[in-house]
Amino acid sequence: MENNRLLITLFGSTGDLASRKLYPAIYRLYKYGHISKHFALVGTGRSQWNDEKLRAVVLDSIENEIDEKEHAEEFVSHFYYLIHDVNKKNDYSKLKHLADELDQKYTIEGNRIYYISLAPRLFPIITGNLKDQNVLTTNGFNRLIIEKPFGHDQASARELQDQLEESFEEDQIYRIDHYLGKYIVQNIQALRFNNPVFANIWNNQHIEQIQITLNEEVGVEDRAEYYDTSGVLRDMIQNHMLQLVSLLTMNKPENFNSKEIHQNKIDLLSHIHQYQDGQELKDNTVFGQYGSDDNQTVTAYRDEKGIAEDSMTPTYFAAKLTIDLEQWQGVPIYIRSGKRMANKATNIYVTFKDDTCDWMNHLLIEIAPRQGYQLYINHKNKAYASHLESVPLSYYLNEEEERKLPGDYERLIFECILGKRENFAHYDEVEASWNFIDHIFEVAENIQPPTFPNYVSYSQGPKEADDLLKKDGHHWLSD
Numbered sequence: 187m188e189n190n191r192l193l194i195t196l197f198g199s200t201g202d203l204a205s206r207k208l209y210p211a212i213y214r215l216y217k218y219g220h221i222s223k224h225f226a227l228v229g230t231g232r233s234q235w236n237d238e239k240l241r242a243v244v245l246d247s248i249e250n251e252i253d254e255k256e257h258a259e260e261f262v263s264h265f266y267y268l269i270h271d272v273n274k275k276n277d278y279s280k281l282k283h284l285a286d287e288l289d290q291k292y293t294i295e296g297n298r299i300y301y302i303s304l305a306p307r308l309f310p311i312i313t314g315n316l317k318d319q320n321v322l323t324t325n326g327f328n329r330l331i332i333e334k335p336f337g338h339d340q341a342s343a344r345e346l347q348d349q350l351e352e353s354f355e356e357d358q359i360y361r362i363d364h365y366l367g368k369y370i371v372q373n374i375q376a377l378r379f380n381n382p383v384f385a386n387i388w389n390n391q392h393i394e395q396i397q398i399t400l401n402e403e404v405g406v407e408d409r410a411e412y413y414d415t416s417g418v419l420r421d422m423i424q425n426h427m428l429q430l431v432s433l434l435t436m437n438k439p440e441n442f443n444s445k446e447i448h449q450n451k452i453d454l455l456s457h458i459h460q461y462q463d464g465q466e467l468k469d470n471t472v473f474g475q476y477g478s479d480d481n482q483t484v485t486a487y488r489d490e491k492g493i494a495e496d497s498m499t500p501t502y503f504a505a506k507l508t509i510d511l512e513q514w515q516g517v518p519i520y521i522r523s524g525k526r527m528a529n530k531a532t533n534i535y536v537t538f539k540d541d542t543c544d545w546m547n548h549l550l551i552e553i554a555p556r557q558g559y560q561l562y563i564n565h566k567n568k569a570y571a572s573h574l575e576s577v578p579l580s581y582y583l584n585e586e587e588e589r590k591l592p593g594d595y596e597r598l599i600f601e602c603i604l605g606k607r608e609n610f611a612h613y614d615e616v617e618a619s620w621n622f623i624d625h626i627f628e629v630a631e632n633i634q635p636p637t638f639p640n641y642v643s644y645s646q647g648p649k650e651a652d653d654l655l656k657k658d659g660h661h662w663l664s665d
């Protein structure tokens with residue numbers, strides 16, 4: 187058991203993310219002893235709350251995690267609320283005063299995490315004031331956790347980074363990509379590099395293709411304002427999808443430290459092939475937007491509250507990626523992600539080459555709804571005149587294990603406390619990913635826009651996404 191010394195300042199403590207994800211995550215860290223008596227949290231916001239109100243909200247949000255009421259009450263006694271307007275300099279003096287007081291009270295020794303769970307346009311205002319108003323400590327550490335989106339394109343990401351770097355060094359900035367906190371995603375490296383059976387064949391000599399599916403049943407929900415300016419490329423592909431691509435194809439780091447892991451991912455991301463012109467883009471990508479369902483019982487994207495009736499924002503994207511590196515020459519990586527799909531499916535298939543048999547060996551890495559792996563092997567079936575058939579060797583977490591498993595945010599906040607940075611995106615990864623996405627939008631301007639809507643809700647997406655693989659003699663392996 188560790189007993190980390192820590193003061194968390196949470197900007198946006200009255201928000202939805204804080205209650206849904208952050209308080210339960212922090213409580214579990216407390217429950218399992220990773221933080222305890224040398225811990226405090228200052229929640230800030232403009233609402234006229236006080237300590238009691240914040241503590242009541244926190245208690246409510248951790249309800250399902252509580253084993254012992256007394257322990258939970260002790261936990262919330264470490265929470266303090268400060269009415270704070272991020273634009274008012276004076277309010278940072280109040281924050282400094284409270285932070286220093288709590289530092290003393292809980293003997294925290296200057297270790298601070300600033301978690302900004304607010305709109306990205308506020309990031310630089312907050313970080314600038316934290317520095318200028320001397321809220322940052324000189325003993326202990328100062329770490330910043332921020333949520334996506336990190337910019338809207340490469341230029342705005344660069345601008346944001348320059349602003350943040352006036353107050354925080356890159357190695358103090360922890361950009362959350364919650365996919366990197368997922369248990370199975372964190373296992374991709376172990377799977378690839380700690381199993382000779384895969385490590386020795388993880389290249390274009392042996393891998394035929396890779397498929398990544400990030401499909402969701404939900405639609406835009408109540409996030410129209412954000413989503414309609416982002417769409418699936420900025421919401422899912424630039425971050426989660428390209429992170430998965432890089433984890434699956436990056437070179438093996440010699441030492442598995444953050445610096446090398448980041449560097450190898452950056453190298454990989456900078457070598458994803460960019461579509462040169464409209465024709466290449468058309469041949470390799472499919473954009474989609476959901477309509478209603480067959481019975482017209484659900485809302486089409488363009489009819490969702492807050493969405494323009496002629497919106498051209500894609501809610502679905504599929505593509506064939508290739509990597510301009512010798513070891514990946516000739517290996518297609520098919521990616522797809524959509525909202526309002528038939529089912530939630532977050533998975534990766536790696537198919538190994540085989541000329542001797544009808545069925546290839548597939549490795550299925552399943553992230554959701556179940557968590558585990560299946561390796562499809564060929565064996566002879568049970569009939570007298572037996573034929574080869576494909577059967578899965580499986581490992582899946584059971585319900586009990588799933589329930590006990592640390593959540594994405596819990597893992598990531600814990601890693602930030604430990605100063606482990608590899609599961610947070612480095613700025614150069616973000617920039618390389620934006621370059622790829624920006625280029626798609628640039629090239630797309632030269633082609634005829636698709637006709638939207640082009641897939642019905644709760645379906646498998648546009649038919650063109652099937653054709654994309656058919657051309658290469660493949661089909662989507664996931665439902």
Ligand code: BG6
Nearest residue numbers: 364365402404421422426532554
């Ligand atoms: C978020 C996106 O980053 O990821 C959402 O903004 C999406 O639009 C979500 O629904 C999906 O995450 P998960 O963990 O449910 O696959």
